[in-house]
Amino acid sequence: MKKTSALLLTSAMMASLLAGCGEKPKEEQAAAGAGNAKQVNLKVYTWLSEETAHWSKIMPEFNKEYPNIKVDVNILSSKDDAHEAMKKLDLAAASGQQMDVVMLNDSTGYTQRVNAGMLAPLDDFLKTDGIDYDSEYKATTQINGKYYALPGRLLTWFVMLNKQKLDEAGLAVPKEWTWDEFMDYSKKLTKGEGPSKQYGTYFHNWMQYITLANVNNPTNNRIVTADGKVEINNDRIRKSLQIANQVQNVDKTAHSYADVISQKLTYRNEYFGGKAAIIPTGNWMITEAAGSETIPAKFVSVFAPYPKFSKDDPNGQTLATIDYIGVAASSKNPKEAYEFTRWFTTKGILASEAMISSWTKADLNKMIDGLIKTGKNPEMVDKASLEYVMNISKPVKIVAPPAYISDAEKRYTSEVEKFLLDKVDLETTIKNAEKAVTDVVNTNK
Known part of the structure; x- marks a missing residue:
């Protein structure tokens, strides 16, 4: 009798716990899932300084959505000097440093580095996500029928x-x-x-x-x-x-x-x-x-x-003109690198309140307000x-x-x-x- 009662009590407690788990909000379940996901470290190479891009605003927002992805932002130039930054980028690539996400400042540099094999095509990721590129972005990055980057700032x-x-x-x-x-x-x-x-x-x-x-x-x-x-x-x-x-x-x-x-x-x-x-x-x-x-x-x-x-x-x-953000062909974590790339070219630029986005769903007047209020006068x-x-x-x-x-x-x-x-x-x-x-x-x- 005692054994049976204990067993029934244990079963009831388990049922109650399972019911409680089932009632958790979806957001909590998602966060729990993200917390259990494999931790990944990404290296991002960019020529955009803190003053221009406001990384201190961007990265906390990314961490909220992707707590399992730790991003190390390597700013290659303190003064948004694209020429200096691209030289450092090529040196890092030649020396075999970890490289996951690459940001390029113009179409010339983009084409050259695609031809050099620095960037991986993103077409399979876009297809998996069901993304219609032309309805998502105002500028194309296509080379020979493939997308090797997503557009960042629209200048x-x-x-x-x-x-x-x-x-x-x-x-x-x-x-x-x-x-x-x-x-x-x-x-x-x-x-x-x-x-x-x-x-x-x-x-x-x-x-x-x-x-x-x-x-x-x-x-x-x-x-x-x-x-x-x-x-x-x-x-x-x-x-x-x-x-x-x-x-x-x-x-x-x-x-x-x-x-x-x-x-x-x-x-x-x-x-x-x-x-x-x-x-x-x-x-x-x-x-x-x-x-x-x-x-x-x-x-x-x-x-x-x-x-x-x-x-x-x-x-x-x-x-x-646009900035080009792509996944390094040498990345050991291309899926997570793509996730950061996609997030940055949509929500990330908006979080900065300091740039005009190429994303078709961005609110232009809100971005203008952000740019103006960033100034001292x-x-x-x-x-x-x-x-x-x-x-x-x-x-x-x-x-x-x-x-x-x-x-x-x-x-x-x-x-x-x-x-x-x-x-x-x-x-x-x-x-x-x-x-x-x-x-x-x-x-x-």
Whole structure:
């Protein structure tokens, strides 16, 4: 009798315990499951600094959802120096260091490292998760039919303007304009001579500033297409060179190319120092327009859409670039590395409150608010004009270029420099640049 009673009591207790377990909330069950999962350590290599990406905000949010994955974030540059960071990344890969997630800053570096075998294809993971890539992301990372990365930040271009100088010149904030109208504004905003001269604009020595009218071409916006076709002898490239020559050498509404190179000028100092009234640039400058520790904002910045090549072009069509986040081919934990990659390119960027995401489900205006409030002087950003520009922006298609694109761009730049230094005429420059780039293409066939 006693044995039977004890057995019944034990059975009842077990039933009660099992019932209690069954009543636990799903969230607790999921957390328990994650706690029992295999602990994995990932090494993430990135060029994005704490100041830019806010890793201290991102990682606690990731740890809440994936407590079994410990992530070591290796920041390769303290000043967002992509060139320095990529050299360190390649060195780490060559020396066989643990590498699980890799972040790259542009399509050129992405293509080169895919061809070098650094990144693993993600197609099987995307298929398993049932992800329709084109409905999830605003930019493609596809190379030869496969995805080797997911897009991180979406960097679109616009024109940033000093409101005080616009008001002094009696100029309205443009809501739609062409490059010819941009150059007219630049003339009206230029005054004075010598060291104290106020320039209308500033063109840096980047590739974008010698292809300004071509980078927002909705089809072929690089000087070499993905399949190796040279795109230089056309109206958009010709217009780009005419714009650069007009502002730097003819109207003299910007520092000459020679000054930019010889004096090692920087676009931040030129604009925020009040030496240039307007500047074509990208949305990474939103936070800086709101002031930083290094450069406080001393005037209100307003924003205008990227200028159009032709007045008949759609308004808001703009150059766009992305960061590429991929799984290292050498990773011993590719599934977990993919999970971090997928999470970062969706929820992670939003958690930072410091970047614009390529994820289609992200709230653009909320991201803009985050960027502005990150600055030290948020009142110095004209939010109305910024929201207008960002919401009408139509990023052109981003296509991964051939692996030799950096060599092609160096040869193109070399020929264009001769034109901007007044050594060669426009048509000779087009002809010589086309030949030089074609030689690079043929060498790499």
